[in-house]
Every structure is written in C-alpha cells, then in structure tokens.
Amino acid sequence: MIVSRxxxxxxxxxxxxxxxxxxxxxxxxxxxxxxxxTLPAYSSFSTSIDGEQYTFYTIxxxxxxxxxxxxxxxxxxxKEGTPLTFKYTVVDxxxxxxxxxxxxxxxxxxxxxxxxxxSNFATWINQELIINLNSTSKVYFIKEIxxxxxxxxxxxGVIGKALAxxxxxxxxxxxxxxxxxxGARVFAYTGSTLLGGSVAVxxxxxxxxxxxxxxxxxxxxxxxxxxxxxxxxxxxxxxxTMVFRLYPEAQxxxxxxxxxxxxxxYGKVFLSVKPTTTDVLTQNQKDYIKDTILKQKNxxxxxxxxxxxxxxxxxxxxxxxxxxxxxxxxxNTLKSLVVQTIKDYNTNNLNSFTGVFRHxxxxxxxxxxxxxxxxxxTTLKLHREVDVQYNTNANYTxxxxxxxxxxxxxxxxxxxxxxxxxxxxNIVYIEDLPTDANTGxxxxxxxxxxxxxxxxxxxxxxxxxxxxxxxxxxxxxxDLVDSPVLELMIKPQSNDVVSIRNQLVTIxxxxxxxxxxxxxxxxxxxGGGTNYIFTSSRN
Numbered sequence: 293m294i295v296s297r298x299x300x301x302x303x304x305x306x307x308x309x310x311x312x313x314x315x316x317x318x319x320x321x322x323x324x325x326x327x328x329x330t331l332p333a334y335s336s337f338s339t340s341i342d343g344e345q346y347t348f349y350t351i352x353x354x355x356x357x358x359x360x361x362x363x364x365x366x367x368x369x370x371k372e373g374t375p376l377t378f379k380y381t382v383v384d385x386x387x388x389x390x391x392x393x394x395x396x397x398x399x400x401x402x403x404x405x406x407x408x409x410x411s412n413f414a415t416w417i418n419q420e421l422i423i424n425l426n427s428t429s430k431v432y433f434i435k436e437i438x439x440x441x442x443x444x445x446x447x448x449g450v451i452g453k454a455l456a457x458x459x460x461x462x463x464x465x466x467x468x469x470x471x472x473x474x475g476a477r478v479f480a481y482t483g484s485t486l487l488g489g490s491v492a493v494x495x496x497x498x499x500x501x502x503x504x505x506x507x508x509x510x511x512x513x514x515x516x517x518x519x520x521x522x523x524x525x526x527x528x529x530x531x532x533t534m535v536f537r538l539y540p541e542a543q544x545x546x547x548x549x550x551x552x553x554x555x556x557x558y559g560k561v562f563l564s565v566k567p568t569t570t571d572v573l574t575q576n577q578k579d580y581i582k583d584t585i586l587k588q589k590n591x592x593x594x595x596x597x598x599x600x601x602x603x604x605x606x607x608x609x610x611x612x613x614x615x616x617x618x619x620x621x622x623x624n625t626l627k628s629l630v631v632q633t634i635k636d637y638n639t640n641n642l643n644s645f646t647g648v649f650r651h652x653x654x655x656x657x658x659x660x661x662x663x664x665x666x667x668x669x670t671t672l673k674l675h676r677e678v679d680v681q682y683n684t685n686a687n688y689t690x691x692x693x694x695x696x697x698x699x700x701x702x703x704x705x706x707x708x709x710x711x712x713x714x715x716x717x718n719i720v721y722i723e724d725l726p727t728d729a730n731t732g733x734x735x736x737x738x739x740x741x742x743x744x745x746x747x748x749x750x751x752x753x754x755x756x757x758x759x760x761x762x763x764x765x766x767x768x769x770x771d772l773v774d775s776p777v778l779e780l781m782i783k784p785q786s787n788d789v790v791s792i793r794n795q796l797v798t799i800x801x802x803x804x805x806x807x808x809x810x811x812x813x814x815x816x817x818x819g820g821g822t823n824y825i826f827t828s829s830r831n
Contacts, residue, residue, distance in 0.1 A: 307397035307442065309540050310371040310466055311473030311502030313348060314576055315493050317365040317481065319356070322489035329363040330355050334375050335483035337493065339476040346473050347482070348372050348499070349466065351399055363486075367496060369576070371399060372473030373466030381408070382459040388444040389437070394505070396468045397442060402432055405460035413462070416446075425451050440505055471502040474569045497574045500567060503540040531561060531586070531596070538585045541577070543568040546645035548793055554691065563598050564645065564794035572600040601796045603677070604692065606649060606789060607781070607803040608634055610658060610670040611827035613811040619664035623808040626662060630806045633661045638799040649797050651787035666814050669827040674782040674789065675803065680767050683714070688762040693792035695785035698755030700729040705783045706753065706760065710771030716747075719771045722762070722780070724753050731755065734762065755785070 315337070319329060330353055337348045348370040356363040373396060380388055390400075402416045419431035431452045433445045444463075447453045455461070477498035481491040528547040535545050543566045550560035565573055565581070573581075578598045586596050612630050619626070637654050641647055651670070658668045676690050697705045708722035718738035726732035732753040737746045751763045760780065770778055791797050809825050 307436075308394040308468050308470050308505045309501055309503040310373045310396040310399065310468035311348075311471070311476065311499040312369055312371050313476060313479065313495060313499040314497035314574070315368050315370060315479055315495050317368055318492045318494075319363040319365075319486045319489040320361060320492070322361075322363075322487035324487055325358055325361065326487075328355050328357055329486060331365055331368070331486070332484065335481070337370050337479040338482045339479050339499075341473070341476050344472070346372050346469065346476060347374070348473070348476070348479065349375055351466075363489075367576075370479070371396065371466055371468070372476070372499065372502060373399070373468035375464065375466055378463045380461040380463075382455045382457055382461060384457065388432075388446070388461060388463075390442045390444070390463060390465065392465075392467050393440050394467050394470060395442065396466045397434060399466040401462075401464040402444065403462045403464075404430070404455065405462060407458050408460055419452070428453050468502065470504045471569065473499050474502045475499060497576065500569055500574065501541045501577065503568060506540060528561065531563060534589060535563065535565065535581060535585060539565070539577075539581055541567050541569070544644040544646075544796070546791075546794060553793070559593065560595050560597050562793070563596060564601050565598065566601045566643070566645075566796060571603070573598065599794050601645075601794050604694070604789060604791070604795055604797045605675040605677075605803055606797065606799045607673045607675055607805075608654075608670060608799055609672070609805045609807075610634070610668050611807045611809055612658060612668045613666050613809050613814075614662070614664045615666055615811055615814040616664065617815055619662060621662065621664070623810075626664070627806045627808050629661050630658055630665075630668075630808075631804055633657050634799060634804050634806075635801060642798050643796060645791050645794075645796060647791055647797050649789040649799075666811050669829050671829065672784070672787065672789075674784055676780045676782065678762070678778040678780065680711075680770070680778050683766065683768055685764055685766045687764065690760040690762075690780065692758035692760070692782065692784075693795055694758045694789055696753065696755045696758050696760075697783040697785045698726055698729045698732070698753075700726050702726060703783075705755070706734070707781045709775035709777075709779045709781075710773075711767055711778050712769040712771070714766040714768050719774075725749065726753075726755070729755065734760070 317331065331350060333350055333353045335350045339346050339348065350368060350370055354365050354368060356365045376392060378391060380386055400418070403413045404416055406412045414430055416430040416432050418434060419425065425431060425447070427449050429447065429452045431447060435443050435445065437443050446455050475498060477495050479493045479495060481493055528549060531547040532545050536542055546564045548562050550557040550562065553562055567573055567577070581598060582596055610630065612626065614626055634654065637657055642649060651672070655668060655670050658670065659665055674692065674694070676692065678688055678690065697703070702725060704723050706722065706724040710719040710721055713720055720736050720738045722734050722736060724732050725735050732755065733749050734751040734753065735746050736748040736750070737744045739745070750765070752761045767778070770776070789797050809827070813824060
C-alpha cells in the first residue's frame with residue numbers, strides 16, 4: 293500500500309546500494325607496450341572481511357596511458373556485488389521487471405538492440421522528469437513494485453521514444469550484499485589478463501556506502517516531502533529530503549542557509565552529512581552529492597557547500613545507589629545494566645543533528661534500569677577534539693554552541709590533554725583563566741616537580757556563547773600516553789546539551805564511567821546517615 297501510494301505521487305524509493313571503494317591500479321612488466329591500455333568494464337577485484345569473501349567490480353571501462361614502462365589507473369571506483377544481465381524481447385504488453393532484489397539501481401545499464409540479429413545498440417538513460425522530453429528521447433522511468441522489485445517504463449512515442457516490437461532490451465546491473473561490503477580495504481585484481489602484466493592495487497578510500505533499500509517507514513516519511521519539494525531544492529527542507537532520498541548511506545543530515553551560518557555567508561547553503569558507517573564523507577562522496585544529486589536541482593544563484601560533522605563527545609560519570617535487599621544481582625551486573633542503559637540512550641536519542649542530550653531523561657532511565665536502584669548522581673563534561681596543524685603557528689576556534697560554566701574565578705572549566713609546543717621540552721596543558729563571569733583567557737602550564745608552572749596567557753573564552761579561541765599556538769606533538777588526540781575537556785553551564793549546524797552530540801562507549809554504591813540508609817542501617825557515601829554533583 294505505501295509503495296503504491298508513493299508511486300502515485302512520483303516517488304521512487306531508493307534501492308539497495310553497493311559498497312564502493314576507490315583504488316589505484318598499476319600495470320607493469322607487460323608483454324607489449326601500446327600507447328594506451330584499457331581496463332574493461334566489470335573487471336573484478338577480490339577482498340575479505342571477517343573471513344567472508346567479496347568481489348568488487350568496475351562499472352565502466354577506463355583507459356590509461358603508458359608512462360615509462362607502466363600504466364596507472366588513478367582513483368578507480370569499484371563496487372561490491374554480482375554483475376547480472378537480463379534480456380526482454382519487446383512485444384505488446386511486456387512488463388520490464390528486473391527479476392532480482394538487492395539491485396543497486398545506480399549500476400543499471402539499459403541498451404536497446406534493434407533486433408536479435410542486429411549489431412546496432414543504443415543506450416537509454418534513466419529520467420525522473422518529463423520536462424524537455426520529446427518523441428525521440430531515449431529514456432526510461434523506474435518505479436518500485438511490491439516485494440522490493442523494480443520495473444522500467446519506456447516512452448509512448450510522445451513523451452520519450454517508444455520501443456518497437458522485436459527490439460531487444462538488454463539490462464546489466466549489480467546485485468549487492470548491501471552494507472556487508474563496507475570496510476573492505478585490501479583488494480587483489482582477479483580480472484582478465486592485462487597484456488600479461490603484473491597488476492598492483494592500492495586502496496585510496498576503503499569501501500563505504502553499502503546500504504539496504506529504503507524501508508517502508510522511510511518511504512512513508514520521505515515520499516510526501518519529496519512531492520512537496522517537486523524535485524527541486526529551494527528550501528533547506530528540500531535539500532534535506534533530496535539527499536536523504538538519493539543518498540541512502542546518510543545516517544543524519546543537517547542543512548542551513550548561509551544567512552544562518554556563523555559568520556553569515558550569503559549565496560550559499562551548507563549541508564553536513566554523517567554517513568552510516570563512518571564519521572565523515574570522502575571527497576568522492578561529497579562530489580557525488582554536489583554534482584550528481586544537487587547540481588541540476590538547486591537554485592542557480594545558490595552554491596551548496598558540504599562541511600564535515602564536528603562531534604561533541606559527552607563524558608558521563610554516574611554513581612548509582614542501590615538497595616541490595618531488592619535484587620539478587622551483583623554490583624558488576626548492575627553496573628553492566630546501567631552502562632547499557634546509557635548506550636541505549638545514546639543510540640536512541642543522540643548521534644543525530646536534531647539530537648538533544650537531556651540530563652533528567654537519562655537520569656530517570658538509569659533509576660528505572662533495575663528496581664533495586666534508589667537514586668543516581670550523574671555528571672557530565674564535554675570533550676572536543678582539536679584538529680591540530682602540526683609545526684605551524686596556528687589559530688583555532690572552537691564553537692561549542694553551548695554555554696561554558698563561568699563563575700568569574702578559576703575553576704578549571706576548560707582543561708586539555710597534554711601536548712608539546714615548539715621551544716619547550718615539557719608536556720604542556722591548557723586551562724582557562726576567567727576575567728569575569730562572561731569572558732576569560734587561556735593559559736599554558738606544565739608540571740615542575742609536581743607543581744604547576746604557568747608560563748603563557750593567550751587566546752580568549754566567551755563563556756555564555758561557548759566560544760574558545762586558541763591563538764598563535766605551534767603544536768609539535770601529542771602526549772600519546774595521555775590521549776591519542778588533543779582534546780579540550782569542558783564544564784557546561786547546563787546539564788542539557790544541544791547540537792547546532794554541523795555538530796553532533798554523542799556519548800562514546802569509552803566515555804562512560806559507572807560506580808555502584810550500596811545505599812546504607814535504604815537497608816535500615818542505624819548508622820546509615822553517618823556512613824553515607826556522598827558523591828559530588830558538580831561537574
């Protein structure tokens with residue numbers, strides 16, 4: 293029912309998507325050396341993921357030029373799946389159904405042969421709109437039918453060229469294992485011999501983008517929005533709907549106009565896309581979204597720009613008080629249950645550009661994890677990674693979009709992990725130095741015999757706006773014992789944390805600390821109040 297309703301308003305659900313890797317291929321020691329060498333379409337490459345074998349293929353032929361004694365094919369996209377072909381002989385009343393599920397429809401090639409004995413083939417292209425089509429336009433239209441199969445419809449001689457009886461419709465496509473191919477990174481060439489040469493394959497981008505076909509719930513959500521957008525991108529919701537529809541690898545998308553950027557940039561629209569299997573898009577994926585999905589659909593005067601997501605990682609520390617008389621579970625079991633509650637909260641409520649961390653909601657969920665839990669004290673800090681420019685005197689601006697705790701006196705609202713700077717052999721750290729409740733500076737320090745030694749004040753902090761500026765900082769290395777990256781640990785003013793623009797709020801698994809505490813008052817211990825174990829509620 294949902295699929296047929298979507299069809300009525302011209303919505304085509306997105307198909308299964310093949311995992312795609314980018315490789316460089318070098319062919320050497322050939323038996324002959326013509327000026328060019330062609331890598332045929334559907335050349336195969338094998339790989340293994342967790343012991344399972346997968347095969348990737350080129351979709352089109354590629355030509356390389358001889359340089360010295362080698363041929364190099366650069367930035368070749370290969371897709372996971374099994375190539376299949378199917379033919380229809382045109383007769384009146386034929387339905388052109390692709391007889392396979394899990395077809396990546398972006399790999400579909402449609403070639404029409406005049407007759408079974410003809411050597412004349414013409415390529416027909418997929419078309420979404422009927423605008424500017426005439427009786428000679430060699431186009432076809434895709435519609436999904438029940439069972440996640442796809443049917444092709446051809447022109448009627450007025451809108452699009454009509455097929456003639458006796459024509460042969462040749463379909464070639466990949467049936468894919470969807471997301472199972474994601475993560476493949478080591479490939480071996482298994483195609484036909486290339487001039488008898490030796491073939492070396494290096495991976496430029498590991499396989500990403502494999503995804504299942506659009507679900508009924510997704511169709512129910514996207515179809516009316518796509519109809520409202522009328523296949524053009526004008527509003528931010530149009531952009532969001534279009535990318536979600538045509539790029540199924542997207543887990544979450546945010547779009548904002550240049551006038552809402554900080555600082556404003558007029559004449560642009562900004563998109564941030566978090567893929568399902570990785571944190572950021574590859575350059576090829578960004579180019580595909582801009583050049584294939586959006587180029588013909590956005591307003592000419594507006595330039596789309598894709599920016600990477602930035603992650604606000606929340607560190608959770610929760611002390612959970614329990615009554616042992618109400619459970620037979622051990623403290624370790626209770627701890628595991630609470631950790632899972634926090635992970636589930638992260639999965640269900642965060643990792644989305646619309647996600648908001650609500651402290652009271654999480655606290656309630658922790659209390660409800662097990663009947664024996666009587667209360668919890670849960671605190672949080674925000675962690676932001678700094679993208680370091682090594683051995684460069686650089687400036688960094690970190691915009692949290694969330695206010696930073698500021699009291700007007702030094703309380704270490706901002707701390708960093710350890711790192712090295714030019715001209716100093718010590719491991720140095722950053723902390724804030726408030727000027728008042730709203731503004732402050734940063735200062736560098738190191739340990740000297742267990743004592744903090746401050747040696748430089750720099751940069752600025754805007755506590756209400758959550759903006760931290762690190763100025764003229766030449767970082768030469770990271771203290772890997774402390775952390776593999778340079779991170780700022782920040783006390784938020786509020787226990788609720790929001791996402792703005794390209795920010796994603798998330799709770800990494802390794803940022804969860806749970807302590808289980810026996811509540812002596814709840815078990816009736818006469819000295820329970822005296823012996824009560826207090827936990828600070830301050831971040």
